[in-house]
Amino acid sequence: MHQIDRLKTDCSKCAALCCVVLAFDKGKDFAFDKNPGEPCRNLSGHRCTIHNTLAQDGFPGCVAYDCLGAGNRVVQEVFAGQSWQRDPRLMPLMMEAFSAMREVHKRIDMLRAAEFLTLEPRIEQKRKDFLDDLERHHWSGPELNEFEFGLALEIDIFFHGSSERSALPVPLDGEVAT
Numbered sequence: 311m312h313q314i315d316r317l318k319t320d321c322s323k324c325a326a327l328c329c330v331v332l333a334f335d336k337g338k339d340f341a342f343d344k345n346p347g348e349p350c351r352n353l354s355g356h357r358c359t360i361h362n363t364l365a366q367d368g369f370p371g372c373v374a375y376d377c378l379g380a381g382n383r384v385v386q387e388v389f390a391g392q393s394w395q396r397d398p399r400l401m402p403l404m405m406e407a408f409s410a411m412r413e414v415h416k417r418i419d420m421l422r423a424a425e426f427l428t429l430e431p432r433i434e435q436k437r438k439d440f441l442d443d444l445e446r447h448h449w450s451g452p453e454l455n456e457f458e459f460g461l462a463l464e465i466d467i468f469f470h471g472s473s474e475r476s477a478l479p480v481p482l483d484g485e486v487a488t
């Protein structure tokens with residue numbers, strides 16, 4: 311049982327990071343193109359003005375998207391509740407931190423899923439240690455910047471590992487901007 315569910319998204323504690331940071335292309339999921347770092351034109355403050363009619367208005371991609379709690383964790387844990395809207399200088403830092411925290415939370419999700427596999431004790435302990443580290447650590451921006459080339463790589467190697475661990479889920483490459 312997790313005291314804080316790290317993967318629970320709470321938009322009320324975020325700063326609409328997904329509506330700013332992520333890019334999308336006009337098509338069946340989104341009604342227009344948006345570049346990364348460009349606030350969506352449907353955004354007002356931190357709220358989506360078409361939240362209740364997203365699918366009807368051509369944005370089913372927004373309905374389907376879930377940052378797995380990365381946005382609220384970045385805003386509260388790394389930036390102490392600050393927002394790029396009040397201080398635009400934070401925008402590039404928040405973009406970087408959000409991207410990295412999505413990678414952290416993606417691995418939390420995978421490590422939790424591996425709980426249901428039958429793993430030898432040594433491997434199971436390693437899985438728990440990684441999970442504890444990702445969930446309990448209080449992340450700073452610089453630490454998040456180093457995550458992908460440090461701990462994330464270690465975890466990915468753990469997942470890819472030896473043949474006796476072949477039942478473990480394999481990390482997905484990259485992240486589709488949705």
Ligand code: SF4
Binds near residue numbers: 351359360369
């Ligand atoms: S349509 Fe609404 S939920 Fe989707 S990116 Fe724009 S502001 Fe965010």
